[in-house]
Amino acid sequence: MATILIIGSSRGIGFEMARLFADEGHQVLALSRNERPIADLKHENIRTFSFDLADAADMKKLAMFLETDFSKIDVLINNAGKLLNQPFLETDMVAFEEVYRVNVFGVAAVTQLVVPRMPKTGHVVTVSSMGGVQGSMKFPGLSAYSSSKAAVITLTELWAEEFKETGPSFNVLALGAVQTEMLEEAFPGYQAPVTALEMATYIKEFALNGNKLYNGKLLQISSTTP
Numbered sequence: 001m002a003t004i005l006i007i008g009s010s011r012g013i014g015f016e017m018a019r020l021f022a023d024e025g026h027q028v029l030a031l032s033r034n035e036r037p038i039a040d041l042k043h044e045n046i047r048t049f050s051f052d053l054a055d056a057a058d059m060k061k062l063a064m065f066l067e068t069d070f071s072k073i074d075v076l077i078n079n080a081g082k083l084l085n086q087p088f089l090e091t092d093m094v095a096f097e098e099v100y101r102v103n104v105f106g107v108a109a110v111t112q113l114v115v116p117r118m119p120k121t122g123h124v125v126t127v128s129s130m131g132g133v134q135g136s137m138k139f140p141g142l143s144a145y146s147s148s149k150a151a152v153i154t155l156t157e158l159w160a161e162e163f164k165e166t167g168p169s170f171n172v173l174a175l176g177a178v179q180t181e182m183l184e185e186a187f188p189g190y191q192a193p194v195t196a197l198e199m200a201t202y203i204k205e206f207a208l209n210g211n212k213l214y215n216g217k218l219l220q221i222s223s224t225t226p
Contacts, residue, residue: 002021002026003026004026004028005028005073005077006021006030006031007076007080007106008032008078009031009032009037010032010036010038011181012182013180013196014079015030016196016197016199016200017200017203020204022044025045028046029070031049033050035048053080053101054098059109059110059113063113073117074118075208076111076115076123077126077203078110080102080106081149082103083099084098085141085145085185087140091143096143099144100148103151103152104155118167123171123207123208123210124156125172126152126171126173127203128174129146130176131149132147132148132151134150153172156218168211169214171210171215171217171218171219172217173219174219174220175199176220176222177190178192178198179192180192193223
């Protein structure tokens with residue numbers, strides 16, 4: 001059984017992943033700003049506490065917890081994300097930066113903290129978006145969000161190169177339309193062909209086994225646009 005750290009687990013794909021991993025017997029640390037949905041599961045294989053990627057104090061709290069309770073991580077899933085749907089000319093730089101603070105800087109900070117605690121066979125999976133893939137269809141209002149998702153694609157490639165001798169492996173999944181609260185926020189009324197549970201099931205399997213065949217790769221997990 002593996003030890004799994006999921007960042008962004010209060011709803012949607014992250015919530016379903018935490019439950020799937022735990023039901024299989026893996027030990028899961030599932031973190032998000034709102035820990036209540038996970039805590040309410042009362043699952044014997046899940047640990048949780050409130051964690052904000054953009055809060056330096058929370059990053060220190062995570063470091064202390066890993067030192068004492070979760071000293072080895074086999075799989076890190078960077079699933080947290082902040083969405084801003086607003087015309088570019090109406091977006092002030094404070095709001096723009098807040099998106100990057102979560103989607104890029106927060107992902108980098110957690111990864112930097114966790115990688116030294118991972119074995120060579122470990123796997124870091126970062127959840128990106130088709131909106132961050134060069135040449136894919138783009139949508140107005142998502143300048144901050146989609147560009148931040150592009151940034152973690154390049155970060156994944158860089159990390160895979162930097163740690164290719166020592167591990168762990170790094171891969172990034174660019175998701176298309178999945179029926180989640182975040183999709184509803186970006187595209188009100190749009191009905192995606194994939195449920196959060198279906199995507200969570202795919203990511204769970206990829207996180208456990210994908211690094212046997214992939215490292216430093218972007219996989220586009222989408223049959224539709226957006």
